[in-house]
Amino acid sequence: xxxxxxxxxxxxxxxxxxxxxxxxxxxxxxxxxxxxxxxxxxxxxxxxxxxxxxxxxxxxxxxxxxxxxxxxxxxxxxxxxxxxxxxxxxxxxxxxxxxxxxxxxxxxxxxxxxxxxxxxxxxxxxxxxxxxxxxxxxxxxxxxxxxxxxxxxxxxxxxxxxxxxxxxxxxxxxxxxxxxxxxxxxxxxxxxxxxxxxxxxxxxxxxxxxxxxxxxxxxxxxxxxxxxxxxxxxxxxxxxxxxxxxxxxxxxxxxxxxxxxxxxxxxxxxxxxxxxxxxxxxxxxxxxxxxxxxxxxxxxxxxxxxxxxxxxxxxxxxxxxx
Amino acid sequence: xxxxxxxxxxxxxxxxxxxxxxxxxxxxxxxxxxxxxxxxxxxxxxxxxxxxxxxxxxxxxxxxxxxxxxxxxxxxxxxxxxxxxxxxxxxxxxxxxxxxxxxxxxxxxxxxxxxxxxxxxxxxxxxxxxxxxxxxxxxxxxxxxxxxxxxxxxxxxxxxxxxxxxxxxxxxxxxxxxxxxxxxxxxxxxxxxxxxxxxxxxxxxxxxxxxxxxxxx
Numbered sequence: 001x002x003x004x005x006x007x008x009x010x011x012x013x014x015x016x017x018x019x020x021x022x023x024x025x026x027x028x029x030x031x032x033x034x035x036x037x038x039x040x041x042x043x044x045x046x047x048x049x050x051x052x053x054x055x056x057x058x059x060x061x062x063x064x065x066x067x068x069x070x071x072x073x074x075x076x077x078x079x080x081x082x083x084x085x086x087x088x089x090x091x092x093x094x095x096x097x098x099x100x101x102x103x104x105x106x107x108x109x110x111x112x113x114x115x116x117x118x119x120x121x122x123x124x125x126x127x128x129x130x131x132x133x134x135x136x137x138x139x140x141x142x143x144x145x146x147x148x149x150x151x152x153x154x155x156x157x158x159x160x161x162x163x164x165x166x167x168x169x170x171x172x173x174x175x176x177x178x179x180x181x182x183x184x185x186x187x188x189x190x191x192x193x194x195x196x197x198x199x200x201x202x203x204x205x206x207x208x209x210x211x212x213x214x215x216x217x218x219x220x221x222x223x224x225x226x227x228x229x230x231x232x233x234x235x236x237x238x239x240x241x242x243x244x245x246x247x248x249x250x251x252x253x254x255x256x257x258x259x260x261x262x263x264x265x266x267x268x269x270x271x272x273x274x275x276x277x278x279x280x281x282x283x284x285x286x287x288x289x290x291x292x293x294x295x296x297x298x299x300x301x302x303x304x305x306x307x308x309x310x311x312x313x314x315x316x317x318x319x320x321x322x
Numbered sequence: 323x324x325x326x327x328x329x330x331x332x333x334x335x336x337x338x339x340x341x342x343x344x345x346x347x348x349x350x351x352x353x354x355x356x357x358x359x360x361x362x363x364x365x366x367x368x369x370x371x372x373x374x375x376x377x378x379x380x381x382x383x384x385x386x387x388x389x390x391x392x393x394x395x396x397x398x399x400x401x402x403x404x405x406x407x408x409x410x411x412x413x414x415x416x417x418x419x420x421x422x423x424x425x426x427x428x429x430x431x432x433x434x435x436x437x438x439x440x441x442x443x444x445x446x447x448x449x450x451x452x453x454x455x456x457x458x459x460x461x462x463x464x465x466x467x468x469x470x471x472x473x474x475x476x477x478x479x480x481x482x483x484x485x486x487x488x489x490x491x492x493x494x495x496x497x498x499x500x501x502x503x504x505x506x507x508x509x510x511x512x513x514x515x516x517x518x519x520x521x522x523x524x525x526x527x528x529x530x531x532x533x534x535x536x537x538x539x
Contacts, residue, residue, distance in 0.1 A: 031353065033357070034352070034353045034354075034357060035349040035350070035352050035353045036352070037352055037355060037357050037358050038357050038358070038359050039357045039359040039361075042359075042361065282346060282349065282350065283346070285349050286342075286345045286346050286348075286349045287342065287345065
């Protein structure tokens with residue numbers, strides 16, 4: 001019985017998240033369109049509202065092409081690794097008080113592990129396709145993930161120090177219910193570092209070097225088509241949502257808001273995640289891509305020292321207060 | 323001159339990355355401005371004078387046939403040789419146009435045929451949606467060209483005096499133009515208002531001042 005309930009919860013979460021993925025692509029196209037004084041999708045349904053469904057059906061029925069020289073098992077496994085790792089990290093997210101599928105004590109660590117695993121999918125895809133563009137995309141992804149995992153982990157150390165826990169639910173409760181007690185204010189440096197590292201982790205503009213379409217055709221997904229391509233796409237968008245949720249949980253006070261919403265406790269959580277997603281899209285519509293050496297310089301020379309400084313200041317603050 | 327590629331910033335501007343924030347503000351502002359997109363099949367583009375669209379033969383309401391007199395000027399002036407005319411003369415010397423065909427696939431849309439026509443028989447309508455999968459379907463014969471005209475006036479409400487000022491040869495006084503093209507045109511289509519070279523302007527000012535007034539008539 002317990003297992004059945006958990007399976008049902010998983011199914012509901014999956015359905016909700018995949019629907020969100022579909023409509024995030026729609027809103028991304030709409031918002032970027034309007035920011036570029038265009039309209040975005042308009043023809044499928046009212047104001048293009050059925051566009052993501054049409055896209056989904058199209059990619060589902062498209063031919064699945066495997067290059068002749070590709071490393072077949074790895075080529076087939078790569079998108080699955082990507083998607084599974086991203087979906088697994090959904091399990092530990094606390095959407096509201098007690099609304100986490102798995103309320104484990106190493107929640108933050110688990111999410112780091114899973115987002116690093118997802119980059120294995122990208123690297124393997126780049127390698128297994130046996131094409132120069134995908135290989136370059138995979139290489140870049142590897143370097144980017146190694147450079148940005150470190151500042152990301154370090155930026156959250158401050159949060160861990162303040163809350164004294166790796167459990168995401170406890171991090172939220174440690175921030176209290178007041179809007180002024182969220183960790184955004186004491187951890188403003190940490191948030192800055194986290195935000196930039198988050199953009200880089202999810203391969204979003206301005207750090208979308210692994211799939212830089214202007215230089216690398218489509219980067220690591222060049223050789224993929226049909227449903228496997230869609231799986232990479234879903235993984236990317238779920239990654240965005242997971243990272244937005246981590247930002248919400250660790251810096252913006254999770255599900256706590258100015259006032260409680262009856263019957264739907266995750267309201268504020270979801271609102272904050274939408275805010276993050278809008279920020280992702282807004283940045284994509286505005287900024288050009290970083291050059292490769294600039295990306296590395298930013299990660300190693302700026303973000304890591306800043307994150308270390310943040311840890312030092314947080315520690316000093318804790319000693320002085322107690 | 324020294325080009326400064328990277329404007330100087332003070333410390334505060336560096337910390338808050340002012341340029342990035344300015345860019346973000348711009349995109350946010352543009353998000354609420356009306357889009358410039360034209361939803362084409364639903365929303366047609368506006369037509370401007372001088373549009374050179376589908377060819378047509380003007381149907382004379384008196385004879386219910388083309389106004390063409392078979393002078394062959396259009397076929398002669400056509401740079402791509404896409405107009406074919408067949409005619410015969412009867413014993414009294416009256417000329418009958420048997421066939422008048424335009425191969426649109428060869429046409430370069432220069433509009434010379436319309437400019438040169440002494441009776442305003444051939445014209446270019448404002449219709450531009452006549453793409454076809456069949457090559458033969460856009461090789462217009464006389465019947466098809468007359469039908470184009472009928473469709474055009476039914477759609478837009480013009481009559482057979484439809485004359486586009488852009489098809490009138492510039493710099494020619496109105497008295498020398500065929501009657502159908504001797505109509506009032508905007509000021510910049512008279513000799514005075516035209517954009518011409520200095521030399522033409524000087525000769526016009528010295529001897530063509532009467533022409534300039536004439537062309538406005």
